[in-house]
Amino acid sequence: xxxxxxxxxxxxxxxxxxxxxxxxxxxxxxxxxxxxxxxxxxxxxxxxxxxxxxxxxxxxxxxxxxxxxxxxxxxxxxxxxxxxxxxxxxxxxxxxxxxxxxxxxxxxxxxxxxxxxxxxxxxxxxxxxxxxxxxxxxxxxxxxxxxxxxxxxxxxxxxxxxxxxxxxxxxxxxxxxxxxxxxxxxxxxxxxxxxxxxxxxxxxxxxxxxxxxxxxxxxxxxxxxxxxxxxxxxxxxxxxxxxxxxxxxxxxxxxxxxxxxxxxxxxxxxxxxxxxxxxxxxxxxxxxxxxxxxxxxxxxxxxxxxxxxxxxxxxxxxxxxxxxxxxxxxxxxxxxxxxxxxxxxxxxxxxxxxxxxxxxxxxxxxxxxxxxxxxxxxxxxxxxxxxxxxxxxxxxxxxxxxxxxxxxxxxxxxxxxxxxxxxxxxxxxxxxxxxxxxxxxxxxxxxxxxxxxx
Ligand code: ATP
Numbered sequence: 001x002x003x004x005x006x007x008x009x010x011x012x013x014x015x016x017x018x019x020x021x022x023x024x025x026x027x028x029x030x031x032x033x034x035x036x037x038x039x040x041x042x043x044x045x046x047x048x049x050x051x052x053x054x055x056x057x058x059x060x061x062x063x064x065x066x067x068x069x070x071x072x073x074x075x076x077x078x079x080x081x082x083x084x085x086x087x088x089x090x091x092x093x094x095x096x097x098x099x100x101x102x103x104x105x106x107x108x109x110x111x112x113x114x115x116x117x118x119x120x121x122x123x124x125x126x127x128x129x130x131x132x133x134x135x136x137x138x139x140x141x142x143x144x145x146x147x148x149x150x151x152x153x154x155x156x157x158x159x160x161x162x163x164x165x166x167x168x169x170x171x172x173x174x175x176x177x178x179x180x181x182x183x184x185x186x187x188x189x190x191x192x193x194x195x196x197x198x199x200x201x202x203x204x205x206x207x208x209x210x211x212x213x214x215x216x217x218x219x220x221x222x223x224x225x226x227x228x229x230x231x232x233x234x235x236x237x238x239x240x241x242x243x244x245x246x247x248x249x250x251x252x253x254x255x256x257x258x259x260x261x262x263x264x265x266x267x268x269x270x271x272x273x274x275x276x277x278x279x280x281x282x283x284x285x286x287x288x289x290x291x292x293x294x295x296x297x298x299x300x301x302x303x304x305x306x307x308x309x310x311x312x313x314x315x316x317x318x319x320x321x322x323x324x325x326x327x328x329x330x331x332x333x334x335x336x337x338x339x340x341x342x343x344x345x346x347x348x349x350x351x352x353x354x355x356x357x358x359x360x361x362x363x364x365x366x367x368x369x370x371x372x373x374x375x376x377x378x379x380x381x382x383x384x385x386x387x388x389x390x391x392x393x394x395x396x397x398x399x400x401x402x403x404x405x406x407x408x409x410x411x412x413x414x415x416x417x418x419x420x421x422x423x424x425x426x427x428x429x430x431x432x433x434x435x436x437x438x439x440x441x442x443x444x445x446x447x448x449x450x451x452x453x454x
Contacts, residue, residue: 004277007339008208010351014408016040016335017209029205029212031328036408039361039389041216041331044247045195047359047454048218048325051243052193059191059220060180064172066197067163072171073148075300076293082167083144084203085117087124092134097203098124098142105129113261117142147200149213165199170322172196173221174293177305181223188307188318189224189232195327207278209328216327221320223307226291229319233268233288236323240272240286246454248356249337255280265292274333283333284325291317334359338409353409354432358454363388364444365405368416369398377416380426380441384414387445388452406431412448 011017016037020030033041053061073079085098098120099112105127112120121142123129130137148167154160166172173192180192195218205211224232237256244254257280259269267288274283294317298305306315338353357363364384368377374394384390391410393401398415405413413429420426426444429436439447 002277003336003339004208006351007277007335010339010407011037011208011335014404016408029202030214031209031212036361037331040334040355040359040409041327043359043361044331044334045216045218045327047247048243048327048330049193049195050454051239051246052191052218052220052323056191056193058186058189059193059222060184060186062172062176062180062192062194063196064169064176064194066166066199067153068166068171068175070161070163071300072175072297073164075296076171076174077296078148078164078167079146081144082148083146085120085142086145086203087142088140089131089134089136090138090140091136092131094131094133095203096131100204101129101132104132111260113259117144145201145203147202149199149201166197167200168198168324169194169196169217169219170221170293170324173219174297174320175301177223177294178307181307187310189222189228191220191222193218193220195219207276209332210276210278210281212328215329217324218327218330219322219324221322223294223318223320225316226319229288229290229321230267232321233286236286236321237270237272240284240323240325244272244274244283246356247334247359248354249274249333253337254283257282263289263292265290274336276333276336283329284323287322287324289320289322291319293320294318350403350406352406352431355409355411356454357411357452360409360411360452361389362391362405362408362410363412363448363452364390365401365410365413366390366392366416367398367401367413368394369418373416373418373420376420380414380416380444383441384444384448388448402429402434411451414444 014036015034018032018034019026020032021027053059086095087098088095102110102112102120102123128137149165150162152160153163172194180186195216197214198217199214202211202213205213222232253275255273257271257273262269269287271282271285273280294305305317307318308315338355340352340354342350342352344350366377366381368374371394381390381392402413411431415427424441425438426441427436427438
C-alpha cells in the first residue's frame with residue numbers, strides 16, 4: 001500500500017476524515033472531518049489568519065456570504081468562461097478533461113493551457129490517446145463545461161431566480177473593497193482576507209480531499225498602486241512560501257511553478273506546488289490581476305470603485321495581487337508531510353504524524369498508568385483543557401496508548417503514576433524524540449505553551 005492509501009485509511013480510522021454520507025454508501029467526492037481532523041484544519045486556518053491578518057498590520061478579515069448577486073459572476077467572467085474542456089468516452093460513457101488527458105499522455109511535456117480546444121482535439125486524435133477507464137479511443141468533441149453549481153431562490157414558482165454557489169471566495173473581497181476601505185479608514189496598499197466555502201462542479205474530482213466539489217479557500221487580495229504591483233507580487237510569492245515553511249514543510253517538497261499562459265489582464269501568475277505522494281501538484285496560487293476585477297465591478301454595478309489617495313488627491317482603481325490556497329488541500333499536504341513510519345529498537349514500526357505542535361489536533365494526552373489514578377488524572381485534564389485541546393486515554397497498555405497518540409500527532413503525553421499522588425509531578429513524553437522528563441503539575445501549562453508557540 002502506498003503512503004497515500006495509508007493516509008486515507010489512517011484518516012478514517014483515527015477520526016481525521018470520513019467519507020461523506022458514509023452509511024448511505026457515500027456521495028462521491030464529499031468528505032466529513034471527524035473530531036481529530038476538525039481540530040487540525042481549524043488550527044491550520046488559525047495559523048493562516050495569524051500570518052495574513054493578525055500579524056499583517058494592514059490586512060483586514062471579512063466573512064462574506066456564499067450567495068451573491070448573479071451579476072457578480074457576470075462581472076467576474078465566471079458565467080461566461082469558468083469552465084473546463086470536457087470530453088466523453090463514447091464507449092464507457094465516462095467524462096474526462098481534455099487538458100488532463102494531454103498532460104498525462106505527454107508526461108507534462110506538452111502544455112495544454114497554450115492550446116485551443118481544436119488543437120487539443122487534434123492532438124488527442126493524432127496521438128490516439130485512450131480513455132483511462134476502458135482503453136478505447138472513441139471521444140466526443142470537446143465542450144466547455146461550466147463548473148459553477150446553481151440553484152434557485154424564490155418562494156413561489158414564478159419568482160424563482162437563478163443564483164450560484166460561489167466557486168471562489170475572492171469576489172466577496174472585491175465587492176467589499178470600498179466598504180472595508182471606508183469603514184477601516186484603510187489606505188492603499190492594504191489587504192482583505194477571508195476563509196470560506198467554495199463549490200465547483202469539477203469534471204474530474206478525486207485523490208481524496210485534493211480535488212472536491214465543496215472545499216474551503218483562504219484568500220487574500222492585496223490592493224496596491226500599479227507601479228508597485230510587481231514588487232508586491234514577489235513579496236507575496238515569498239510570504240506564501242514562508243507560511244508553508246513555518247508549518248513544518250521541507251523546502252525540497254515545495255517549488256514555484258510559473259504559469260505559461262496568462263490572463264490578458266495579468267502581468268504574472270504562479271503556483272506553489274507540493275510533492276504529494278501522487279506527484280507534484282498545485283497547493284496554492286499567487287496571481288497578479290491588474291485592475292481587472294475592480295474595473296469590471298465598476299462597469300457592471302455602475303458604482304465607482306475608485307480610490308481617492310488622501311495625500312495626493314489622485315483617484316484611481318488599484319491593482320490586485322491575489323494569494324489563494326485551499327484549506328482542505330493544505331490540510332491534506334500537511335498530513336502527507338507529517339506522516340512517518342519509524343522502525344523502533346524492538347523492531348516494531350510506529351506510525352507518527354510529526355505535526356508542528358501549534359497545529360497538532362491535541363496538544364497533550366493525559367494517560368493514567370492505572371485506572372485507580374484516574375481521579376488525579378482527570379484533575380490534570382480539567383485544568384489543562386482550560387488552556388488547549390487535551391485528550392484523555394486510560395484504556396490499554398501504556399505502549400499502545402503512546403502509539404495511538406503518535407498516530408494523531410499529539411506532541412506531548414503526560415503520564416500520571418503513584419509518585420504523582422505524593423509529589424504532584426508527572427512524566428511528560430515528547431512525540432518526536434520519545435524522551436521523557438519529570439515536571440511539576442504546576443509548571444505544565446507554561447511548559448506546553450512554550451512548546452506550541454507559533
Ligand atoms: P486546479 O488547477 O488544481 O484546479 P485552480 O488553479 O483552479 O486549481 P484556483 O482557482 O486558483 O485553483 O483556486 C485556488 C486554490 O483553491 C487552489 O490552489 C487549491 O488549493 C484550492 N482549490 C481549487 N479547486 C479545488 C478543489 N476542487 N478542491 C479542493 N481545493 C481546491
